[in-house]
Amino acid sequence: METAPSTGSAGAAAGLGDSLYPLLGNGGHDVLHYRIELDVDPGANALSARTTITALATEDMPAFNLDLSGLEVQDVTVDGVAAEFSRAGSELTVRPGLALVQGEEFSVSVGYSGTPSRSTTRACRSPRSASTRSTA
Numbered sequence: 001m002e003t004a005p006s007t008g009s010a011g012a013a014a015g016l017g018d019s020l021y022p023l024l025g026n027g028g029h030d031v032l033h034y035r036i037e038l039d040v041d042p043g044a045n046a047l048s049a050r051t052t053i054t055a056l057a058t059e060d061m062p063a064f065n066l067d068l069s070g071l072e073v074q075d076v077t078v079d080g081v082a083a084e085f086s087r088a089g090s091e092l093t094v095r096p097g098l099a100l101v102q103g104e105e106f107s108v109s110v111g112y113s114g115t116p117s118r119s120t121t122r123a124c125r126s127p128r129s130a131s132t133r134s135t136a
Contacts, residue, residue, distance in 0.1 A: 027058075027059075028057065028058060028059050028061045028064050028065075029055040029056060029057050029058055029061070029064060029100075029106075030055060030056045030058055031053055031054070031055045032054045032055055032056060032105070033053070033054040034051060034052075034053055035051070035052040035053075035054075036049060036050075036051045037049060037050045037051075037052075044115075045115050045116070046113070046114070046115050047071075047113060047114065047115075047116060048111075048112070048113035049071075049111070049112055049113065050109060050110065050111045050112075051109070051110050051112075052107055052108070052109040052110075053066070053107065053108050053109075053110075054105065054106075054107045055105070055106060055107075055108070056103070056104070056105050056106075057100040057101060057102050057103065057104045057105075057106060058102065059102050060099060060100065060101055060102050061099060061100045062095065062099040062100075063093055063094060063095040063096075064093075064094055064100070065091050065092065065093050065094070066091075066092045066094060066108070066110065067090055067091065067092070068087075068090060068092045068110070068112065069089075069090040070090075070114065070116065070117055071112045071113060071114035071116070072112060072113055072114045073085060073087065073092060073110060073111070073112045074111040074112060074113065075110075075111045076092075076094055076108065076109070076110050076111075077108070077109045078094065078096035078097070078100075078106060078107070078108050079096070079106055079107055080107075080109075081096070081097055082097075083095060083096045083097065083108075092110070094108060
């Protein structure tokens, strides 16, 4: 069930703190496995998908963030139970019914769909691409 966007902390860092891409990735958990079920309609440039992530909580978390840009989220579950979620830009905040405990393995499943577009974000380009051009 979608809720209003969060104005406070999700309980874990929204990014990993990298100096070039500070909001890329998310703190609070280590991903162990991704499973992506994808249905693509090239003619309509549309997709529907479900991504299930198995992860290990690296801290206690009442909520956590995942990265997802440009597609509409239909549903989110944590360990098979519907979870509240909200979006703020490319950050998807997930609030499971029970807080996750450090050291606990958990799974989160996100159903989403939409029309993908070519990403133009800086995070998708090599940080060296602009500075390695030859000036002959």
